[in-house]
Amino acid sequence: MPKEIKDIKDNVMDQIHEHKLKMRPRIYFVVGSFFAFVGLISSVVISMFFIELTSFSLRTHGPMGQYRLDQILSSFPWWAPVFAIIGLGVGIWLIRRYDFFYKINFRIIIIASILAIIAGIWIIDVTGLGDTLIRRGPMHGIMKQYLQNNNTQDPPGCYKTLEK
Amino acid sequence: MEENNEPTDKEIVNKIRSNDPDSYSIIIDRYKNKLLRYATNLVHNEDEAAHIVQDSFIKAYINLNGFNIKKKFSSWIYRIVHNEAVNAIKKYKKEVPILDNIDFKSNQNIENDFEQKETAAHVKDCLGLMPLIYSEPLSLYYLDEKSYEEISDILRIPMGTVATRINRAKKLMKNICQKK
Numbered sequence: 001m002p003k004e005i006k007d008i009k010d011n012v013m014d015q016i017h018e019h020k021l022k023m024r025p026r027i028y029f030v031v032g033s034f035f036a037f038v039g040l041i042s043s044v045v046i047s048m049f050f051i052e053l054t055s056f057s058l059r060t061h062g063p064m065g066q067y068r069l070d071q072i073l074s075s076f077p078w079w080a081p082v083f084a085i086i087g088l089g090v091g092i093w094l095i096r097r098y099d100f101f102y103k104i105n106f107r108i109i110i111i112a113s114i115l116a117i118i119a120g121i122w123i124i125d126v127t128g129l130g131d132t133l134i135r136r137g138p139m140h141g142i143m144k145q146y147l148q149n150n151n152t153q154d155p156p157g158c159y160k161t162l163e164k
Numbered sequence: 165m166e167e168n169n170e171p172t173d174k175e176i177v178n179k180i181r182s183n184d185p186d187s188y189s190i191i192i193d194r195y196k197n198k199l200l201r202y203a204t205n206l207v208h209n210e211d212e213a214a215h216i217v218q219d220s221f222i223k224a225y226i227n228l229n230g231f232n233i234k235k236k237f238s239s240w241i242y243r244i245v246h247n248e249a250v251n252a253i254k255k256y257k258k259e260v261p262i263l264d265n266i267d268f269k270s271n272q273n274i275e276n277d278f279e280q281k282e283t284a285a286h287v288k289d290c291l292g293l294m295p296l297i298y299s300e301p302l303s304l305y306y307l308d309e310k311s312y313e314e315i316s317d318i319l320r321i322p323m324g325t326v327a328t329r330i331n332r333a334k335k336l337m338k339n340i341c342q343k344k
Contacts, residue, residue: 008218009192012225016185021225023181029230105322 036094043091044113048120050084055121088113173237180228192221195238198308199245205303206249208292216252220244239317242310246300246318253296290341298333301326 015021092113123129171179171190179187199220203213224231224244231240288307291299304310304318312330316323 008196008214008221009189011218012192012221013186013189015222016188016225021222023228024226024230026229029227032230 040091040094043087043094044117044120046087047084047091047117048124050080050087051117051121052124053080054084088117174233177228177231177233177237180225185225188221188225191224191237191241195241199241202242202303202308203245203249205288205291205307206246206296206300207252212252212256213249216245216248220248223248236314236317239310239314242304242308242314242318243320286341290337293340294333294336298329298336301329302333302337305330 176187176190199217203216207213224241291303301315304315312323312326315326
């Protein structure tokens with residue numbers, strides 16, 4: 001048996017007695033779990049926000065045959081879906097850090113995350129919360145900037161506030 | 165009837181957390197040899213395994229307050245050794261390559277043949293020739309006598325995957341051992 005094997009206990013206990021090894025306090029893990037949870041929620045919200053922004057930018061070109069493909073391509077905020085996907089990726093990565101994730105099929109986690117985000121966006125659309133946020137909430141500034149930059153027709157619900 | 169006065173892992177961990185670091189030596193005594201065998205099966209090098217186990221005990225001590233007392237301590241410490249061993253394997257690139265075109269032919273009486281004919285030493289030799297994803301659950305099941313649930317907790321894979329890998333590992337083991 002190698003000498004190192006015999007020494008494991010002595011090496012570890014010596015380091016503990018010499019105070020070279022210290023247990024991390026419980027608060028370290030509580031704070032870590034809290035930030036992981038906040039990060040998870042934030043990533044879902046960010047994904048929803050940027051998917052909503054993506055669908056909003058598509059709507060600004062008007063219904064039916066009014067919009068032109070080149071206009072959409074030139075003014076479309078490509079960074080929005082990129083951020084949406086990054087948010088989703090970070091969310092899934094954070095889920096994987098939780099203890100229970102491995103008991104569930106990873107494909108189910110991904111599909112459930114995507115469905116949860118789509119359901120969230122649908123609820124926001126149906127309840128009109130999206131338009132409220134665009135008029136008053138944190139999306140207002142981004143939308144205004146986006147419409148000004150692209151000189152785009154305002155979507156329903158944004159005329160009054162944004163044209164002021 | 166003989167009374168078992170051995171403190172449980174949970175009791176020892178609670179003592180260590182309550183400012184009794186000397187009790188950690190009981191944990192080390194209890195798990196040192198098991199973890200050394202487990203780590204040796206993973207890295208196929210006793211010196212390297214000793215380093216891995218020592219580092220694992222150090223990490224376990226530092227993060228002891230993060231351990232969920234409702235869960236099994238043994239699964240937690242095995243998980244730490246698994247992580248350390250996998251990191252070491254990646255670092256030194258000693259990993260046995262995963263064989264994609266493995267022959268899983270012979271299905272008849274594999275379990276019986278395996279349990280009746282193979283000796284522990286022979287099994288250990290054969291384990292070294294198998295890809296890690298199969299040898300690890302197999303050694304945990306037969307050598308460390310862990311349940312499927314514990315293996316699932318250690319390897320962070322669903323129980324169904326544990327069962328599949330053990331079954332495949334047994335077939336693979338038979339093929340490899342027969343060729344030896």
